[in-house]
Amino acid sequence: MTKVRGLIATIRLAWADATPPAPGTISRPTYDDEGVAEYFTGKSWDGHLAQQLRYLDFAPNIFTEEAFAYYLAAYLIADLEDPDTSDTNVERVLFWLSQDCSRLSENVGPGVIFRLSKAQRSALREFIDFVQERESGLCERECAVILRVLDEAAGHA
Numbered sequence: 001m002t003k004v005r006g007l008i009a010t011i012r013l014a015w016a017d018a019t020p021p022a023p024g025t026i027s028r029p030t031y032d033d034e035g036v037a038e039y040f041t042g043k044s045w046d047g048h049l050a051q052q053l054r055y056l057d058f059a060p061n062i063f064t065e066e067a068f069a070y071y072l073a074a075y076l077i078a079d080l081e082d083p084d085t086s087d088t089n090v091e092r093v094l095f096w097l098s099q100d101c102s103r104l105s106e107n108v109g110p111g112v113i114f115r116l117s118k119a120q121r122s123a124l125r126e127f128i129d130f131v132q133e134r135e136s137g138l139c140e141r142e143c144a145v146i147l148r149v150l151d152e153a154a155g156h157a
Contacts, residue, residue, distance in 0.1 A: 004080050007126055011080075014123040015045055015073040021066040027059075034058045040071060048074040050082035053089050060096045065108070068096070069115040076127050083134075090131060091139055098145035113149045114156070125150050 026037040036059045039052075053059070053075060060068065060075070072093070079090040097109045116124065128143050128150075 003130070007123075007130055008077055008080050010126060011073050011076050011123045012046070014117065014119040015070075018045060018070055018073070018117075018120070020044065021064065021070050025064050026067045027062040028064055030062055033062050036062060040067065045071050045073045046077075048078060050078035050086040050089070053078050054085060054087055057089060057092055060092045063096075065111040065115055068108070068112045069120075072097075072112070072116075072120075072124070076124070080127075080130075094128075094131070094139045094142040094146065098142035098149075109145070110149050110152070113146070114153050116153070118154075121150050121153055 023041065024037075026040045027033040034056070036056055039056055040059070048071075059071070063071065075086075075089055075093045079086045079093075083090075097112060099109045113121065113124070125147065128146055131139065132143050
């Protein structure tokens with residue numbers, strides 16, 4: 001439990017000065033964002049319950065890079081605080097962070113990771129290490145891709 005509290009504190013500190021996405025830039029253009037933009041508009045990355053994020057589990061699929069980078073902390077913290085309720089949120093987040101989707105209008109995973117500050121990338125790395133240990137191989141491919149992109153981003157800093 002101490003490890004979890006420490007990781008949450010690291011994430012909170014890393015995102016403390018994060019800049020929220022500009023109005024109208026929460027979700028990529030889509031015919032129905034299932035309430036994602038409405039829910040997140042004007043809200044900080046802090047203070048979201050796992051249950052709220054699980055209800056909006058579609059969000060990582062359509063977040064803009066800017067919104068994904070900003071609200072990522074909410075998903076990481078929710079997973080750490082309440083993994084049972086968060087359920088598949090972490091899988092969805094890791095999946096989209098590991099995607100290099102040229103078919104999309106944005107380069108989802110690497111684009112999000114390259115937007116993160118050095119402290120945010122470090123916190124994400126700690127979270128990935130934690131998930132790898134906790135999940136014993138679940139999402140291993142996604143974690144490996146994210147760690148590789150984190151290394152690339154560190155090399156460009």
